[in-house]
Amino acid sequence: MTDPDLAARLAGLDSRPVPSVMRLDPGRHFRGRLAFLPSAYNPPTLAHIHLLEAAREVDGVEHIAAMLTTRNVAKDVFGASLPDRVGMLLALRQERPELAVLVANAARIVDQAAALSAAFPGVGIDAIVGFDTLERLFDPRYYGDMERELTPFFERHRVIATNRGSHAVRDVEAWVRAHAGPFAGRIIIREIAAYPAALSSTLVRERVAVDGEDLPVTPSVRRYILERGLYRPSAT
DSSP: OOHHHHHHHHHHHHHOSSOOEEEOSOOOOOOSEEEEEEEOOSSOOHHHHHHHHHHHTSTTEEEEEEEEESSOSSOOOOSSOHHHHHHHHHHHHHHOTTEEEEEESOSSHHHHHHHHHHHSTTOEEEEEEEHHHHHHHTOGGGOSSHHHHHHHHHHHOEEEEEOBTTBOHHHHHHHHHHHOGGGGGGEEEEOOOHHHHHOOHHHHHHHHHHTSOSOSSOHHHHHHHHHHTTTOGGGO
16 A cells, blocks of 8 residues: 555545544454554554553453544644554554554544444454543543443443553552542553553654654664654654
8 A cells, every 4th residue: 555545545534524444454354352542653652562462461352453543632643644653553563463453533432432333343342541541531521421422332342441651550440439430340450561651652752853762662663763754853
């Protein structure tokens, strides 16, 4: 798939009037349960890898997917283009062939899950979130009626949540008890190590802009970033 072809497909997806998703890897058909990690992947980091690996160990999960979102409730598109973000995910998949690569045009997780259920009928869908995204999932600003929208979401889907940044697993557990209400039983909490939990795409972009050394990404992603000249001052 050439860049113009990919750019056209992404633009077509983004223009659809309803939440939609497409798959860009040639992996086997989904069956059982799919756990998806929605993110901007600007770029994909070792933190993303650890989140996906934690979800893969959850009972019932048979497939994991990195899902690039063309829209975001909290961010605009900047840095790498959407085709380059897909390119980095496909490069990552060369190292990790178990990883599916998806793209969705929906910003909210409730809409992403609905789009996945429509695209892959009969497949159970779980969302993977770090603590920061978990907080946004329960932010009333993103809903007309949060409880009304979250009730059917949690009836159909589970959420796999992990520690992120300075928030330890005990902090995530306490937050869920305090804020998740009747949905707490559908949230599965897993722990990732402190180092990957502290990583961010922002950190990678900053290091590339300086010297491109010691990047917390996989070798294939690092190679893609450097070969394409991503995140250099002249590229932004």
